[in-house]
Amino acid sequence: MLYFARMAKEAQLQLLSRYENIELAEHVLVELAVDASFEEETLYWVGMALREAIANAIKHGNKLNPDKRVFIRMAIEGGGRLEIAVEDEGDGFDAAALADPTIPENILRESGRGIFYMRHFMDEVRFSPSGRGGTRVELVKSVLKGRST
Amino acid sequence: MKATIRTAGDVRIVDLDGKITIGGGDVQLRQLIEESLGAGQNKLLLNLKGVSHVDSAGIGEMVGCYTTVTRRGGRMKLENLPPKINDLLTVTQLITVFDVFDNEAEAVASFSK
Numbered sequence: 001m002l003y004f005a006r007m008a009k010e011a012q013l014q015l016l017s018r019y020e021n022i023e024l025a026e027h028v029l030v031e032l033a034v035d036a037s038f039e040e041e042t043l044y045w046v047g048m049a050l051r052e053a054i055a056n057a058i059k060h061g062n063k064l065n066p067d068k069r070v071f072i073r074m075a076i077e078g079g080g081r082l083e084i085a086v087e088d089e090g091d092g093f094d095a096a097a098l099a100d101p102t103i104p105e106n107i108l109r110e111s112g113r114g115i116f117y118m119r120h121f122m123d124e125v126r127f128s129p130s131g132r133g134g135t136r137v138e139l140v141k142s143v144l145k146g147r148s149t
Numbered sequence: 150m151k152a153t154i155r156t157a158g159d160v161r162i163v164d165l166d167g168k169i170t171i172g173g174g175d176v177q178l179r180q181l182i183e184e185s186l187g188a189g190q191n192k193l194l195l196n197l198k199g200v201s202h203v204d205s206a207g208i209g210e211m212v213g214c215y216t217t218v219t220r221r222g223g224r225m226k227l228e229n230l231p232p233k234i235n236d237l238l239t240v241t242q243l244i245t246v247f248d249v250f251d252n253e254a255e256a257v258a259s260f261s262k
Contacts (some may be wrong), residue, residue, distance in 0.1 A: 019171055020172065024179055048202075051171075052204060052205055055171045064218070098161025108215075108246065110212050112206075113205040113209065116205075117205055117237070
């Protein structure tokens with residue numbers, strides 16, 4: 001299910017837990033960015049953060065259960081502030097328990113970098129319990145040209 | 150992801166194109182490396198010139214392939230890193246783990262040292 005209103009610069013999606021749906025969400029982000037003066041570089045990294053958030057929701061939140069959904073809201077607020085929220089229907093998650101993937105004992109681990117990348121490329125990343133019992137992750141980035149990193 | 154395999158002496162060069170991301174290229178990459186090792190090819194050079202996107206799953210697979218190859222007595226190196234993939238390896242310190250080359254002849258020659 002997709003709701004997209006370009007005038008409001010907001011999009012809301014409900015996606016089933018399939019990795020191929022990540023592409024759809026990223027496509028919607030690109031559409032949303034059309035009129036919003038995103039730097040190409042910024043859009044690339046925001047797209048990556050979005051992909052990581054949805055992949056986490058599908059894999060770790062919904063445990064690849066294709067009947068569980070991922071809820072996504074993307075909006076460009078006043079002042080060029082892009083806000084993304086991704087919610088899953090899983091059992092919750094403790095972001096504080098994450099290991100630092102850059103320290104020597106973790107550097108060769110095969111997993112554990114997704115949230116690190118989200119935090120690196122976005123201005124703000126917040127985790128909280130969602131109203132559905134799972135996890136909600138909020139990603140924020142200033143996206144006006146000349147204001148982004 | 151699309152992969153094309155070439156050889157230069159006893160070095161297997163894998164030209165990768167497209168995305169190495171969760172649910173797609175990440176698994177393919179692992180299979181490619183396993184097949185190479187199974188065929189006795191343990192000097193592997195991944196050419197990332199044509200790769201447009203890598204996510205954390207793709208990076209994780211690259212790390213997993215690197216440790217698998219190393220554990221089995223081989224070596225896996227990278228060439229032609231696109232700037233964004235270079236960024237991803239740099240911020241996670243993985244750039245210090247991989248041998249990375251911009252010149253293929255130098256990369257191939259490095260396996261003989």
